[in-house]
Amino acid sequence: MKKNKSLLLSGPYILWMLVFTLIPLGVVAYYALTDPDTGAFTLSNLQNLGLYLPVLGSSVGYALVSALICLLLGYPVAYFIAHQKPVVQKLLYMLVMLPMCMSFLLRTLAWVGILETTGIVNNLLGKLGIGPLNMIGTPGAVVLGMVYNYLPYMILPLYAIIVKIDNRLIEAAEDLGCNSVQVFSKVILPLSMPGIFSGVTMVFVPAVSTFYISQKLGGTETMLIGDVIERQFKSAQNPNLGAALSLVLMLLVLVCTGIMNRFGSDEEGGVVV
Protein backbone atom coordinates (compact mmCIF):
# COMPACT_ATOMS: atom_id res chain seq x y z
CA MET A 1 0.00 0.00 0.00
CA LYS A 2 2.72 2.40 1.03
CA LYS A 3 4.83 1.36 -1.92
CA ASN A 4 2.00 2.06 -4.31
CA LYS A 5 1.56 5.50 -2.87
CA SER A 6 5.19 6.45 -3.28
CA LEU A 7 5.14 5.07 -6.81
CA LEU A 8 2.15 7.26 -7.53
CA LEU A 9 3.93 10.31 -6.16
CA SER A 10 7.13 9.67 -8.09
CA GLY A 11 5.11 8.81 -11.19
CA PRO A 12 5.36 12.20 -12.92
CA TYR A 13 9.13 12.27 -12.61
CA ILE A 14 9.49 8.68 -13.74
CA LEU A 15 7.39 9.53 -16.78
CA TRP A 16 9.56 12.57 -17.41
CA MET A 17 12.72 10.48 -17.15
CA LEU A 18 11.26 7.95 -19.53
CA VAL A 19 10.24 10.46 -22.18
CA PHE A 20 13.12 12.88 -21.98
CA THR A 21 16.04 10.78 -20.79
CA LEU A 22 15.65 7.09 -21.48
CA ILE A 23 13.99 7.34 -24.91
CA PRO A 24 16.48 9.97 -26.20
CA LEU A 25 19.26 7.77 -24.86
CA GLY A 26 17.84 4.93 -26.93
CA VAL A 27 17.72 7.23 -29.96
CA VAL A 28 21.38 8.16 -29.39
CA ALA A 29 22.32 4.50 -29.17
CA TYR A 30 20.29 3.73 -32.31
CA TYR A 31 22.02 6.44 -34.32
CA ALA A 32 25.42 5.44 -32.99
CA LEU A 33 24.95 1.88 -34.17
CA THR A 34 23.37 2.44 -37.60
CA ASP A 35 24.74 3.43 -40.99
CA PRO A 36 24.02 7.07 -41.99
CA ASP A 37 22.86 6.12 -45.51
CA THR A 38 21.27 2.69 -45.26
CA GLY A 39 20.08 2.71 -41.65
CA ALA A 40 21.47 -0.81 -41.24
CA PHE A 41 23.25 -1.96 -38.07
CA THR A 42 26.94 -1.16 -38.16
CA LEU A 43 29.90 -0.58 -35.85
CA SER A 44 31.68 1.64 -38.36
CA ASN A 45 30.74 4.84 -36.49
CA LEU A 46 32.59 3.55 -33.45
CA GLN A 47 35.54 2.34 -35.52
CA ASN A 48 36.28 5.93 -36.56
CA LEU A 49 36.59 7.06 -32.96
CA GLY A 50 40.33 6.49 -32.87
CA LEU A 51 40.61 9.70 -34.84
CA TYR A 52 39.10 11.66 -32.01
CA LEU A 53 41.04 10.14 -29.13
CA PRO A 54 43.43 13.13 -28.87
CA VAL A 55 40.46 15.50 -28.62
CA LEU A 56 38.86 13.28 -26.03
CA GLY A 57 42.13 13.17 -24.12
CA SER A 58 42.58 16.93 -24.12
CA SER A 59 38.94 17.39 -23.04
CA VAL A 60 39.55 15.18 -20.03
CA GLY A 61 42.77 17.10 -19.38
CA TYR A 62 41.04 20.49 -19.47
CA ALA A 63 38.25 19.23 -17.22
CA LEU A 64 40.67 17.74 -14.68
CA VAL A 65 42.83 20.85 -14.56
CA SER A 66 39.73 22.99 -14.09
CA ALA A 67 38.40 20.71 -11.37
CA LEU A 68 41.75 20.84 -9.59
CA ILE A 69 41.93 24.64 -9.76
CA CYS A 70 38.32 24.85 -8.57
CA LEU A 71 39.22 22.61 -5.64
CA LEU A 72 42.24 24.71 -4.68
CA LEU A 73 40.26 27.94 -4.98
CA GLY A 74 37.02 26.60 -3.59
CA TYR A 75 38.19 24.71 -0.52
CA PRO A 76 39.46 27.74 1.42
CA VAL A 77 36.33 29.67 0.47
CA ALA A 78 34.05 26.83 1.59
CA TYR A 79 36.06 26.46 4.81
CA PHE A 80 35.85 30.18 5.45
CA ILE A 81 32.09 30.29 4.89
CA ALA A 82 31.51 27.26 7.10
CA HIS A 83 33.24 28.98 10.01
CA GLN A 84 31.23 32.20 9.98
CA LYS A 85 28.20 33.01 12.09
CA PRO A 86 24.99 31.46 10.69
CA VAL A 87 23.69 34.76 9.31
CA VAL A 88 26.96 35.52 7.54
CA GLN A 89 27.04 31.95 6.26
CA LYS A 90 23.66 32.37 4.59
CA LEU A 91 24.72 35.65 3.01
CA LEU A 92 27.98 34.24 1.65
CA TYR A 93 26.23 31.12 0.44
CA MET A 94 23.85 33.32 -1.54
CA LEU A 95 26.76 35.28 -2.96
CA VAL A 96 28.33 32.05 -4.20
CA MET A 97 25.02 31.07 -5.78
CA LEU A 98 24.40 34.49 -7.31
CA PRO A 99 26.33 34.01 -10.59
CA MET A 100 24.28 30.87 -11.19
CA CYS A 101 21.19 33.08 -11.41
CA MET A 102 22.54 34.62 -14.60
CA SER A 103 22.65 32.89 -17.93
CA PHE A 104 25.66 30.68 -18.43
CA LEU A 105 25.93 31.85 -22.04
CA LEU A 106 25.83 35.49 -21.03
CA ARG A 107 28.54 35.05 -18.45
CA THR A 108 30.79 33.30 -20.92
CA LEU A 109 30.18 35.99 -23.53
CA ALA A 110 31.09 38.61 -20.95
CA TRP A 111 34.52 37.01 -20.65
CA VAL A 112 34.96 37.46 -24.39
CA GLY A 113 34.42 41.18 -23.92
CA ILE A 114 36.96 41.21 -21.11
CA LEU A 115 39.69 39.13 -22.73
CA GLU A 116 39.55 39.92 -26.46
CA THR A 117 42.27 41.95 -28.13
CA THR A 118 40.09 45.06 -28.11
CA GLY A 119 38.56 44.13 -24.76
CA ILE A 120 38.55 45.82 -21.38
CA VAL A 121 41.80 44.38 -20.05
CA ASN A 122 43.78 45.13 -23.17
CA ASN A 123 42.34 48.67 -23.32
CA LEU A 124 43.53 49.31 -19.77
CA LEU A 125 46.92 47.74 -20.46
CA GLY A 126 47.16 49.80 -23.65
CA LYS A 127 46.81 52.99 -21.64
CA LEU A 128 49.76 51.84 -19.55
CA GLY A 129 51.66 51.17 -22.77
CA ILE A 130 51.53 47.39 -22.51
CA GLY A 131 50.08 44.91 -24.94
CA PRO A 132 47.81 44.14 -26.52
CA LEU A 133 48.17 40.70 -24.94
CA ASN A 134 46.84 37.71 -26.76
CA MET A 135 44.49 36.21 -24.18
CA ILE A 136 41.43 35.09 -26.03
CA GLY A 137 41.70 31.84 -27.94
CA THR A 138 44.30 30.38 -25.59
CA PRO A 139 44.03 27.23 -23.42
CA GLY A 140 44.32 29.51 -20.42
CA ALA A 141 41.16 31.36 -21.42
CA VAL A 142 39.27 28.07 -21.74
CA VAL A 143 40.39 26.92 -18.28
CA LEU A 144 39.51 30.33 -16.91
CA GLY A 145 36.03 30.06 -18.39
CA MET A 146 35.53 26.59 -16.92
CA VAL A 147 36.80 27.56 -13.48
CA TYR A 148 34.71 30.71 -13.45
CA ASN A 149 31.52 28.94 -14.50
CA TYR A 150 31.82 25.80 -12.40
CA LEU A 151 33.44 27.10 -9.20
CA PRO A 152 30.09 27.32 -7.34
CA TYR A 153 29.53 23.63 -8.03
CA MET A 154 32.74 22.98 -6.12
CA ILE A 155 32.15 25.36 -3.24
CA LEU A 156 28.60 24.35 -2.41
CA PRO A 157 29.12 20.60 -1.76
CA LEU A 158 32.38 21.34 0.06
CA TYR A 159 30.64 23.86 2.27
CA ALA A 160 27.80 21.42 2.97
CA ILE A 161 30.29 18.82 4.21
CA ILE A 162 32.68 21.11 6.09
CA VAL A 163 29.92 22.86 7.99
CA LYS A 164 28.84 19.49 9.38
CA ILE A 165 32.25 18.63 10.85
CA ASP A 166 31.81 18.60 14.62
CA ASN A 167 33.97 21.19 16.30
CA ARG A 168 34.56 18.78 19.16
CA LEU A 169 36.47 16.53 16.78
CA ILE A 170 38.87 19.38 16.15
CA GLU A 171 39.21 19.97 19.88
CA ALA A 172 39.75 16.25 20.38
CA ALA A 173 42.57 16.29 17.83
CA GLU A 174 44.18 19.28 19.55
CA ASP A 175 43.77 17.51 22.85
CA LEU A 176 45.60 14.50 21.45
CA GLY A 177 48.59 16.56 20.41
CA CYS A 178 47.79 17.92 16.93
CA ASN A 179 48.97 21.39 16.00
CA SER A 180 46.77 23.26 13.54
CA VAL A 181 48.45 21.75 10.45
CA GLN A 182 48.00 18.23 11.82
CA VAL A 183 44.39 18.96 12.80
CA PHE A 184 43.76 19.83 9.17
CA SER A 185 45.59 16.91 7.60
CA LYS A 186 44.46 14.24 10.05
CA VAL A 187 40.89 15.25 10.78
CA ILE A 188 39.43 18.07 8.70
CA LEU A 189 40.72 16.93 5.31
CA PRO A 190 39.77 13.25 5.68
CA LEU A 191 36.32 14.28 6.86
CA SER A 192 35.99 16.65 3.88
CA MET A 193 36.66 13.89 1.36
CA PRO A 194 32.99 13.26 0.48
CA GLY A 195 32.65 16.96 -0.34
CA ILE A 196 35.82 16.92 -2.39
CA PHE A 197 34.61 13.94 -4.43
CA SER A 198 31.21 15.54 -4.98
CA GLY A 199 32.73 18.86 -5.95
CA VAL A 200 35.28 17.38 -8.34
CA THR A 201 32.56 15.29 -9.98
CA MET A 202 30.23 18.23 -10.31
CA VAL A 203 32.92 20.33 -11.97
CA PHE A 204 34.44 17.57 -14.06
CA VAL A 205 31.25 16.28 -15.64
CA PRO A 206 29.95 19.52 -17.18
CA ALA A 207 33.49 20.69 -18.01
CA VAL A 208 34.42 17.57 -19.95
CA SER A 209 31.39 17.89 -22.22
CA THR A 210 31.18 21.65 -22.68
CA PHE A 211 31.45 23.19 -26.12
CA TYR A 212 30.29 26.74 -25.61
CA ILE A 213 33.21 27.80 -23.43
CA SER A 214 35.81 26.41 -25.77
CA GLN A 215 34.08 27.91 -28.80
CA LYS A 216 33.87 31.39 -27.37
CA LEU A 217 37.05 31.58 -25.35
CA GLY A 218 39.19 29.01 -27.14
CA GLY A 219 40.87 28.86 -30.52
CA THR A 220 41.40 26.16 -33.09
CA GLU A 221 43.87 24.24 -30.97
CA THR A 222 41.55 24.12 -27.97
CA MET A 223 38.81 22.18 -29.69
CA LEU A 224 37.09 19.89 -27.19
CA ILE A 225 35.06 16.75 -27.63
CA GLY A 226 31.88 18.75 -27.04
CA ASP A 227 32.73 20.94 -30.04
CA VAL A 228 33.32 17.93 -32.21
CA ILE A 229 29.99 16.40 -31.24
CA GLU A 230 28.14 19.65 -31.78
CA ARG A 231 29.70 20.00 -35.23
CA GLN A 232 28.58 16.53 -36.27
CA PHE A 233 24.98 17.49 -35.65
CA LYS A 234 25.08 21.06 -36.91
CA SER A 235 27.52 21.58 -39.76
CA ALA A 236 28.95 18.20 -40.68
CA GLN A 237 25.53 16.59 -40.93
CA ASN A 238 26.73 13.32 -39.47
CA PRO A 239 24.43 12.64 -36.51
CA ASN A 240 25.50 8.99 -36.45
CA LEU A 241 29.12 9.85 -35.68
CA GLY A 242 27.95 12.51 -33.21
CA ALA A 243 25.80 9.98 -31.46
CA ALA A 244 28.67 7.51 -31.29
CA LEU A 245 30.95 10.16 -29.80
CA SER A 246 28.26 11.14 -27.27
CA LEU A 247 27.90 7.55 -26.23
CA VAL A 248 31.62 7.17 -25.65
CA LEU A 249 31.77 10.44 -23.74
CA MET A 250 28.90 9.33 -21.55
CA LEU A 251 30.64 6.05 -20.78
CA LEU A 252 33.82 7.94 -19.98
CA VAL A 253 31.99 10.21 -17.57
CA LEU A 254 30.32 7.23 -15.92
CA VAL A 255 33.66 5.49 -15.50
CA CYS A 256 35.29 8.60 -14.07
CA THR A 257 32.51 9.25 -11.56
CA GLY A 258 32.45 5.56 -10.75
CA ILE A 259 36.13 5.65 -9.87
CA MET A 260 35.66 8.74 -7.77
CA ASN A 261 32.70 7.30 -5.91
CA ARG A 262 34.74 4.18 -5.32
CA PHE A 263 37.40 6.26 -3.60
CA GLY A 264 34.82 7.85 -1.37
CA SER A 265 32.69 4.75 -1.16
CA ASP A 266 32.48 4.42 2.58
CA GLU A 267 31.73 8.11 2.94
CA GLU A 268 28.32 9.62 2.62
CA GLY A 269 27.21 11.97 -0.11
CA GLY A 270 28.61 10.41 -3.26
CA VAL A 271 27.11 12.02 -6.32
CA VAL A 272 24.95 9.96 -8.58
CA VAL A 273 24.92 11.24 -12.12
Place this chain on the structure above:
Amino acid sequence: MEFDGEKILDGINLYFNDQEFLTLLGPSGCGKTTTLRIIGGFLSPTSGDVFFDGKRINDVPPYERQINTVFQRYALFPHLDVYDNIAFGLKVAKLPKDQIHERVQEMLNVVGLKGYERRSIDSLSGGQQQRVAIARALVNRPKVLLLDEPLAALDLRLRKDMQNELKRIQQVMGITFIYVTHDQEEALSMSDTVVVMDKGRIQQIGRPEDIYNEPKNAFVADFIGESNILDGVMLADYKVKFFGRTFKCLDAGFEPNEPVDVVIRPEDIDFVPPEEGHLTGTVTSVTFKGLNYDIIVDFKGFKWLIQTTDFQSEGSTVGIRLNPEDIHIMHKSEYSGMYGDYSSYSAEYDELTEDAGDEEE
Protein backbone atom coordinates in the same frame (compact mmCIF):
# COMPACT_ATOMS: atom_id res chain seq x y z
CA MET B 1 36.06 34.19 33.15
CA GLU B 2 33.66 36.12 30.99
CA PHE B 3 31.72 35.36 27.82
CA ASP B 4 30.25 38.23 25.85
CA GLY B 5 30.50 40.31 28.97
CA GLU B 6 28.64 37.77 31.03
CA LYS B 7 30.44 36.41 34.02
CA ILE B 8 30.60 32.63 33.80
CA LEU B 9 33.21 31.95 36.43
CA ASP B 10 33.83 34.18 39.38
CA GLY B 11 36.84 33.85 41.63
CA ILE B 12 37.48 30.16 41.14
CA ASN B 13 40.42 28.98 43.18
CA LEU B 14 41.12 25.28 43.03
CA TYR B 15 43.97 22.95 43.84
CA PHE B 16 44.20 19.53 42.32
CA ASN B 17 46.25 16.90 44.06
CA ASP B 18 48.23 14.26 42.25
CA GLN B 19 46.40 10.98 41.59
CA GLU B 20 43.19 12.34 43.00
CA PHE B 21 39.68 11.75 41.71
CA LEU B 22 38.15 15.20 41.83
CA THR B 23 34.62 16.00 40.70
CA LEU B 24 33.18 19.33 39.68
CA LEU B 25 29.51 19.05 40.55
CA GLY B 26 26.77 21.50 39.83
CA PRO B 27 23.61 22.24 37.86
CA SER B 28 23.59 23.28 34.19
CA GLY B 29 25.32 26.53 33.54
CA CYS B 30 27.19 26.57 36.83
CA GLY B 31 30.54 26.89 35.08
CA LYS B 32 31.91 23.40 35.60
CA THR B 33 32.45 22.68 31.90
CA THR B 34 33.99 26.11 31.46
CA THR B 35 36.41 25.34 34.27
CA LEU B 36 37.31 22.08 32.56
CA ARG B 37 37.83 23.78 29.20
CA ILE B 38 40.17 26.27 30.82
CA ILE B 39 42.21 23.44 32.31
CA GLY B 40 42.23 21.66 28.95
CA GLY B 41 43.36 24.82 27.19
CA PHE B 42 40.33 25.28 24.93
CA LEU B 43 39.50 28.55 26.61
CA SER B 44 41.86 31.04 28.12
CA PRO B 45 40.66 32.81 31.22
CA THR B 46 39.95 36.54 30.92
CA SER B 47 41.69 36.93 34.23
CA GLY B 48 43.59 34.67 36.55
CA ASP B 49 46.17 31.96 35.99
CA VAL B 50 46.32 28.24 35.48
CA PHE B 51 49.30 26.43 36.95
CA PHE B 52 50.47 22.92 36.21
CA ASP B 53 53.30 21.41 38.24
CA GLY B 54 54.07 24.94 39.41
CA LYS B 55 54.33 26.36 35.87
CA ARG B 56 51.89 28.89 34.47
CA ILE B 57 50.22 27.34 31.42
CA ASN B 58 47.74 30.03 30.36
CA ASP B 59 49.42 30.39 26.98
CA VAL B 60 50.25 26.73 26.41
CA PRO B 61 48.02 25.38 23.62
CA PRO B 62 46.00 22.20 24.27
CA TYR B 63 48.30 20.04 22.15
CA GLU B 64 51.28 20.86 24.34
CA ARG B 65 49.57 20.14 27.65
CA GLN B 66 50.08 16.85 29.46
CA ILE B 67 46.34 16.69 29.83
CA ASN B 68 43.85 14.65 27.87
CA THR B 69 40.10 14.93 27.71
CA VAL B 70 37.17 12.57 27.42
CA PHE B 71 34.61 14.78 25.70
CA GLN B 72 30.89 14.99 26.19
CA ARG B 73 29.50 12.51 23.68
CA TYR B 74 33.03 11.22 23.12
CA ALA B 75 33.94 13.08 19.88
CA LEU B 76 35.47 9.95 18.35
CA PHE B 77 36.83 10.27 14.82
CA PRO B 78 34.22 8.76 12.50
CA HIS B 79 36.73 8.20 9.68
CA LEU B 80 38.94 5.97 11.81
CA ASP B 81 38.30 2.55 13.34
CA VAL B 82 38.68 1.68 17.01
CA TYR B 83 42.40 0.92 16.77
CA ASP B 84 43.24 4.10 14.86
CA ASN B 85 41.14 6.22 17.19
CA ILE B 86 43.07 4.94 20.18
CA ALA B 87 46.40 5.15 18.35
CA PHE B 88 45.71 8.72 17.17
CA GLY B 89 47.66 10.55 19.86
CA LEU B 90 50.60 8.14 19.69
CA LYS B 91 50.83 8.47 15.90
CA VAL B 92 50.81 12.24 16.20
CA ALA B 93 53.62 11.91 18.72
CA LYS B 94 55.42 9.74 16.11
CA LEU B 95 56.08 6.78 18.35
CA PRO B 96 57.59 3.65 16.79
CA LYS B 97 54.98 1.31 15.31
CA ASP B 98 55.61 -1.63 17.64
CA GLN B 99 55.37 0.61 20.67
CA ILE B 100 52.09 2.07 19.43
CA HIS B 101 50.75 -1.42 18.89
CA GLU B 102 51.78 -2.52 22.36
CA ARG B 103 50.21 0.46 24.10
CA VAL B 104 46.97 0.29 22.12
CA GLN B 105 46.65 -3.41 22.97
CA GLU B 106 47.30 -2.62 26.61
CA MET B 107 44.55 0.02 26.60
CA LEU B 108 42.12 -2.27 24.80
CA ASN B 109 42.73 -4.68 27.65
CA VAL B 110 42.12 -2.06 30.30
CA VAL B 111 38.79 -0.98 28.80
CA GLY B 112 37.75 -4.49 27.82
CA LEU B 113 37.56 -4.01 24.05
CA LYS B 114 39.98 -6.67 22.84
CA GLY B 115 38.97 -7.94 19.42
CA TYR B 116 37.23 -4.67 18.47
CA GLU B 117 40.32 -3.16 16.80
CA ARG B 118 38.94 -2.98 13.27
CA ARG B 119 35.34 -2.18 14.16
CA SER B 120 34.04 1.14 12.89
CA ILE B 121 32.92 3.69 15.44
CA ASP B 122 29.34 3.70 14.14
CA SER B 123 28.96 0.00 14.89
CA LEU B 124 29.69 0.44 18.61
CA SER B 125 27.14 0.92 21.37
CA GLY B 126 27.21 4.01 23.55
CA GLY B 127 29.07 2.21 26.32
CA GLN B 128 31.67 0.89 23.91
CA GLN B 129 32.22 4.29 22.32
CA GLN B 130 32.66 5.63 25.79
CA ARG B 131 35.39 3.08 26.48
CA VAL B 132 37.14 3.95 23.23
CA ALA B 133 37.07 7.61 24.22
CA ILE B 134 38.65 6.78 27.58
CA ALA B 135 41.25 4.54 25.97
CA ARG B 136 42.06 7.18 23.35
CA ALA B 137 42.79 9.69 26.10
CA LEU B 138 44.58 7.39 28.54
CA VAL B 139 46.88 5.75 25.98
CA ASN B 140 48.87 8.99 25.92
CA ARG B 141 49.60 8.52 29.62
CA PRO B 142 48.53 12.03 30.58
CA LYS B 143 49.19 13.36 34.05
CA VAL B 144 45.62 14.57 34.25
CA LEU B 145 42.51 13.21 32.59
CA LEU B 146 39.56 15.54 32.16
CA LEU B 147 36.15 13.92 31.84
CA ASP B 148 33.22 16.06 30.74
CA GLU B 149 29.98 14.31 31.72
CA PRO B 150 31.25 11.10 30.12
CA LEU B 151 28.33 9.00 31.34
CA ALA B 152 25.49 11.41 30.59
CA ALA B 153 24.44 9.66 27.39
CA LEU B 154 24.32 6.17 28.88
CA ASP B 155 21.36 4.43 30.44
CA LEU B 156 21.18 3.95 34.19
CA ARG B 157 22.49 0.37 34.40
CA LEU B 158 25.42 1.02 32.09
CA ARG B 159 26.18 4.22 33.94
CA LYS B 160 26.52 2.35 37.24
CA ASP B 161 28.86 -0.20 35.64
CA MET B 162 30.97 2.51 34.05
CA GLN B 163 31.22 4.39 37.34
CA ASN B 164 32.91 1.39 38.91
CA GLU B 165 34.97 0.89 35.77
CA LEU B 166 36.22 4.47 35.78
CA LYS B 167 37.10 4.35 39.44
CA ARG B 168 39.01 1.10 38.85
CA ILE B 169 40.87 2.53 35.85
CA GLN B 170 41.79 5.62 37.81
CA GLN B 171 43.25 3.53 40.62
CA VAL B 172 45.07 1.16 38.26
CA MET B 173 46.62 3.94 36.19
CA GLY B 174 47.31 6.30 39.09
CA ILE B 175 46.25 9.37 37.14
CA THR B 176 44.52 12.50 38.39
CA PHE B 177 40.92 12.51 37.17
CA ILE B 178 38.98 15.75 36.97
CA TYR B 179 35.40 14.77 36.43
CA VAL B 180 32.47 16.99 35.55
CA THR B 181 28.92 15.92 36.31
CA HIS B 182 25.56 17.22 37.39
CA ASP B 183 24.69 13.86 38.95
CA GLN B 184 25.25 14.14 42.71
CA GLU B 185 25.11 10.41 43.30
CA GLU B 186 27.81 9.84 40.67
CA ALA B 187 29.94 12.51 42.30
CA LEU B 188 29.56 11.11 45.80
CA SER B 189 30.26 7.51 44.89
CA MET B 190 33.33 8.03 42.71
CA SER B 191 35.25 11.00 44.04
CA ASP B 192 38.00 11.62 46.54
CA THR B 193 37.10 15.29 46.48
CA VAL B 194 33.89 16.97 45.39
CA VAL B 195 33.71 20.60 44.31
CA VAL B 196 30.14 21.87 44.37
CA MET B 197 29.63 24.80 42.01
CA ASP B 198 26.78 27.14 41.25
CA LYS B 199 26.54 30.44 39.37
CA GLY B 200 30.23 30.32 38.51
CA ARG B 201 31.32 30.11 42.11
CA ILE B 202 32.60 27.29 44.25
CA GLN B 203 30.06 26.61 46.97
CA GLN B 204 31.95 23.93 48.83
CA ILE B 205 35.00 21.69 48.49
CA GLY B 206 35.40 18.54 50.48
CA ARG B 207 35.29 14.79 50.78
CA PRO B 208 31.94 13.30 49.72
CA GLU B 209 31.01 12.46 53.34
CA ASP B 210 31.75 15.99 54.51
CA ILE B 211 29.80 17.55 51.68
CA TYR B 212 26.82 15.40 52.50
CA ASN B 213 26.95 15.61 56.28
CA GLU B 214 28.18 19.17 56.65
CA PRO B 215 26.79 21.20 53.74
CA LYS B 216 27.92 24.80 53.88
CA ASN B 217 24.77 26.46 52.64
CA ALA B 218 21.22 25.81 51.52
CA PHE B 219 22.27 25.28 47.90
CA VAL B 220 24.71 22.49 48.73
CA ALA B 221 22.30 20.93 51.20
CA ASP B 222 19.59 20.82 48.58
CA PHE B 223 21.72 19.85 45.60
CA ILE B 224 23.44 16.98 47.38
CA GLY B 225 20.65 14.69 48.43
CA GLU B 226 17.35 15.84 49.84
CA SER B 227 17.09 18.30 52.71
CA ASN B 228 14.50 19.97 54.83
CA ILE B 229 15.80 23.47 55.45
CA LEU B 230 14.23 25.60 58.17
CA ASP B 231 14.77 29.03 59.60
CA GLY B 232 16.27 28.89 63.04
CA VAL B 233 18.09 30.95 65.59
CA MET B 234 21.30 29.86 67.25
CA LEU B 235 20.71 30.70 70.91
CA ALA B 236 24.15 29.62 72.08
CA ASP B 237 26.69 26.92 71.26
CA TYR B 238 24.92 23.56 70.85
CA LYS B 239 21.49 25.16 71.23
CA VAL B 240 19.24 26.03 68.33
CA LYS B 241 15.65 27.23 68.28
CA PHE B 242 13.18 26.58 65.51
CA PHE B 243 9.41 26.02 65.35
CA GLY B 244 9.28 27.69 68.75
CA ARG B 245 11.27 24.91 70.38
CA THR B 246 14.83 24.66 71.53
CA PHE B 247 16.82 21.68 70.30
CA LYS B 248 20.21 20.39 71.24
CA CYS B 249 22.66 20.14 68.37
CA LEU B 250 26.35 19.48 67.73
CA ASP B 251 27.22 22.80 66.13
CA ALA B 252 29.07 25.66 67.75
CA GLY B 253 30.91 28.83 66.85
CA PHE B 254 27.97 30.99 65.83
CA GLU B 255 27.15 34.45 67.16
CA PRO B 256 24.59 34.43 69.99
CA ASN B 257 21.10 34.70 68.50
CA GLU B 258 22.44 34.46 64.96
CA PRO B 259 19.71 33.55 62.44
CA VAL B 260 20.70 30.31 60.73
CA ASP B 261 19.50 27.68 58.28
CA VAL B 262 18.74 24.34 59.89
CA VAL B 263 19.15 21.23 57.75
CA ILE B 264 17.42 17.98 58.58
CA ARG B 265 18.00 15.07 56.21
CA PRO B 266 14.79 13.18 55.35
CA GLU B 267 16.32 9.82 56.26
CA ASP B 268 17.38 10.96 59.74
CA ILE B 269 13.88 11.58 61.01
CA ASP B 270 12.18 8.95 63.18
CA PHE B 271 8.45 8.69 63.68
CA VAL B 272 7.10 8.35 67.23
CA PRO B 273 3.55 8.38 68.60
CA PRO B 274 2.23 11.97 68.48
CA GLU B 275 2.27 12.43 72.26
CA GLU B 276 5.99 11.58 72.48
CA GLY B 277 7.07 13.76 69.56
CA HIS B 278 9.05 16.99 69.59
CA LEU B 279 6.79 18.05 66.79
CA THR B 280 3.48 16.77 65.50
CA GLY B 281 2.18 17.09 61.99
CA THR B 282 -0.23 15.69 59.46
CA VAL B 283 0.75 13.32 56.68
CA THR B 284 -0.27 14.87 53.38
CA SER B 285 1.24 12.48 50.85
CA VAL B 286 2.86 9.06 50.74
CA THR B 287 4.86 7.75 47.79
CA PHE B 288 6.32 4.26 47.62
CA LYS B 289 9.88 4.42 46.25
CA GLY B 290 10.99 0.81 46.53
CA LEU B 291 13.62 1.11 49.25
CA ASN B 292 11.50 3.46 51.33
CA TYR B 293 8.44 5.66 51.45
CA ASP B 294 8.66 9.36 50.69
CA ILE B 295 6.26 10.89 53.17
CA ILE B 296 5.34 14.57 53.19
CA VAL B 297 4.33 15.83 56.61
CA ASP B 298 2.82 19.23 57.24
CA PHE B 299 4.24 20.89 60.38
CA LYS B 300 2.36 24.13 60.95
CA GLY B 301 2.22 24.89 57.24
CA PHE B 302 5.82 23.95 56.48
CA LYS B 303 6.10 20.68 54.63
CA TRP B 304 8.89 18.22 55.33
CA LEU B 305 10.07 15.30 53.33
CA ILE B 306 10.65 12.21 55.45
CA GLN B 307 12.14 9.03 54.04
CA THR B 308 11.31 5.99 56.09
CA THR B 309 10.55 2.33 55.84
CA ASP B 310 7.62 2.77 58.29
CA PHE B 311 4.37 3.19 56.45
CA GLN B 312 2.11 6.03 57.57
CA SER B 313 -1.32 6.52 56.14
CA GLU B 314 -2.29 9.77 54.50
CA GLY B 315 -4.15 12.14 56.79
CA SER B 316 -2.86 10.60 60.04
CA THR B 317 -1.23 12.65 62.74
CA VAL B 318 2.38 11.73 63.49
CA GLY B 319 5.07 12.80 65.87
CA ILE B 320 8.79 13.01 65.26
CA ARG B 321 11.86 13.18 67.43
CA LEU B 322 15.05 14.88 66.42
CA ASN B 323 18.35 13.76 67.92
CA PRO B 324 21.20 16.28 68.19
CA GLU B 325 23.19 14.51 65.46
CA ASP B 326 20.23 14.80 63.05
CA ILE B 327 20.37 18.57 63.13
CA HIS B 328 22.89 20.46 61.05
CA ILE B 329 23.30 24.24 61.30
CA MET B 330 24.45 26.49 58.43
CA HIS B 331 25.15 30.19 58.20
CA LYS B 332 22.57 32.19 56.27
CA SER B 333 23.53 32.68 52.61
CA GLU B 334 22.11 34.10 49.40
CA TYR B 335 20.41 30.73 48.95
CA SER B 336 18.51 30.88 52.24
CA GLY B 337 14.79 30.44 51.78
CA MET B 338 15.16 29.17 48.19
CA TYR B 339 15.37 25.49 48.97
CA GLY B 340 14.28 22.86 51.43
CA ASP B 341 10.53 23.37 51.47
CA TYR B 342 8.55 20.46 50.07
CA SER B 343 5.26 22.31 49.64
CA SER B 344 5.53 21.90 45.90
CA TYR B 345 6.80 18.36 46.18
CA SER B 346 6.23 16.07 43.27
CA ALA B 347 7.27 12.46 42.97
CA GLU B 348 9.27 13.28 39.87
CA TYR B 349 11.86 15.41 41.60
CA ASP B 350 14.54 12.79 40.99
CA GLU B 351 14.00 12.68 37.27
CA LEU B 352 13.84 16.44 37.04
CA THR B 353 17.21 16.99 38.62
CA GLU B 354 18.81 14.16 36.69
CA ASP B 355 17.68 15.14 33.24
CA ALA B 356 18.26 18.83 33.52
CA GLY B 357 21.12 20.08 31.43
CA ASP B 358 22.94 17.37 29.58
CA GLU B 359 24.48 19.93 27.34
CA GLU B 360 26.03 23.08 28.55
CA GLU B 361 28.94 25.31 27.94
